[in-house]
Amino acid sequence: MQRAAPQEFSRVLSSMCTEPHPAARDAAERFLATNPGDPETYQEVARLERRAVETLGEIADLSDPHGYVTSGGTEANVQAVRSARNRLRVEDPNVVVPESAHFSFTKAADVLGVELRRVPTDDDHRADVDAADAAVDDDTVLVVGVAGSTEFGRVDPIPELAAVAHDAGAFLHVDAAWGGFYLPFTDHEWSFAHAPVDSMTIDPHKSGRAAVPAGGVLFRERAGLDALAVDTPYLESTSQATLTGTRSGAGVAAAAAAMDALWPDGYRREYERVAELATWFAAELRERGFETADVDLPLVAASISEPVFERLREEGWRISRTESGELRVVCMPHVTREMLTAFLADVEAVHAAGPEACSLSGDVGDAR
Numbered sequence: 001m002q003r004a005a006p007q008e009f010s011r012v013l014s015s016m017c018t019e020p021h022p023a024a025r026d027a028a029e030r031f032l033a034t035n036p037g038d039p040e041t042y043q044e045v046a047r048l049e050r051r052a053v054e055t056l057g058e059i060a061d062l063s064d065p066h067g068y069v070t071s072g073g074t075e076a077n078v079q080a081v082r083s084a085r086n087r088l089r090v091e092d093p094n095v096v097v098p099e100s101a102h103f104s105f106t107k108a109a110d111v112l113g114v115e116l117r118r119v120p121t122d123d124d125h126r127a128d129v130d131a132a133d134a135a136v137d138d139d140t141v142l143v144v145g146v147a148g149s150t151e152f153g154r155v156d157p158i159p160e161l162a163a164v165a166h167d168a169g170a171f172l173h174v175d176a177a178w179g180g181f182y183l184p185f186t187d188h189e190w191s192f193a194h195a196p197v198d199s200m201t202i203d204p205h206k207s208g209r210a211a212v213p214a215g216g217v218l219f220r221e222r223a224g225l226d227a228l229a230v231d232t233p234y235l236e237s238t239s240q241a242t243l244t245g246t247r248s249g250a251g252v253a254a255a256a257a258a259m260d261a262l263w264p265d266g267y268r269r270e271y272e273r274v275a276e277l278a279t280w281f282a283a284e285l286r287e288r289g290f291e292t293a294d295v296d297l298p299l300v301a302a303s304i305s306e307p308v309f310e311r312l313r314e315e316g317w318r319i320s321r322t323e324s325g326e327l328r329v330v331c332m333p334h335v336t337r338e339m340l341t342a343f344l345a346d347v348e349a350v351h352a353a354g355p356e357a358c359s360l361s362g363d364v365g366d367a368r
């Protein structure tokens with residue numbers, strides 16, 4: 001039988017996963033048969049996890065971080081909601097998130113029995129602080145700000161949202177699952193040093209170039225993590241704060257190895273490359289008649305008609321759209337100028353194929 005092979009990355013434009021760094025790939029293979037969920041038995045991978053959390057803390061400007069390497073951004077967000085709910089113990093808890101928040105918060109609300117209050121974003125797809133302020137009440141346990149939104153790469157006003165959260169007696173969580181490895185090289189205010197952030201999601205398996213699965217959750221205070229701990233009678237270790245039990249040592253080792261290899265200079269170089277690439281690509285699309293949203297973090301959102309989108313998918317491009325219909329191209333480490341030049345050539349070919357296949361309609365602002 002033929003051996004199954006994974007997809008190549010040469011036509012993957014909308015995914016937030018990427019080629020792992022070679023050191024991460026190597027570490028993942030070596031640590032395949034380890035379980036950081038039982039740190040007394042698997043001590044070496046536990047040591048690597050402590051190192052990974054230290055480095056995630058450095059990236060996010062937190063000197064004494066409490067956290068762990070999760071299975072991904074979803075688990076990290078679920079755990080942030082769970083921690084806030086467990087710490088505040090109000091009768092009818094609610095969480096306030098911007099409309100741009102990732103759907104993992106919908107899952108969190110569902111499994112944890114908290115109400116999810118989604119508040120509008122402004123014209124630039126950033127959380128509307130006044131709307132968040134109007135939505136909080138005495139039962140709010142968490143306010144969420146996104147630092148690198150999934151659809152438009154936007155960074156919410158984190159210090160202002162922190163003030164809203166704390167005035168209401170709630171915690172402030174920053175979802176930097178994707179943006180966290182780019183933001184240190186920007187002027188954005190997003191980190192534990194910029195605002196009284198209580199917890200953060202920051203995923204090595206996205207722009208951090210670890211192997212999947214390797215997300216990250218960080219808490220400013222020990223109590224944030226402790227609020228998640230349960231007793232573990234049959235293990236060598238006696239308590240566990242993670243959501244999953246047995247976990248991937250491959251992901252943990254890959255995260256530590258990728259960050260050892262790339263933080264900070266490798267990530268800085270990568271950010272500079274993709275920032276320039278995204279700006280160039282947006283300009284090329286505009287020249288061809290597409291409306292594009294302003295580029296902030298390296299993600300390009302552009303209006304595109306259904307037929308053009310479908311034709312490009314038929315050509316093998318792995319692309320997706322925002323909820324309001326824009327094409328989204330995420331400039332991940334595997335995305336190069338050559339790839340995007342080939343994509344643009346296919347866009348032109350589709351355009352040349354006929355009027356019904358190329359009505360580049362829609363305005364990014366109005367499409368919402």
Ligand SMILES: Cc1ncc(COP(=O)(O)O)c(C=O)c1O
Nearest residue numbers: 016072073074102150175177178
């Ligand atoms: C901002 C943000 N948060 C959370 C997630 C969920 O991460 P995961 O797919 O690793 O669970 C994503 C995924 O793209 C994301 O973009």
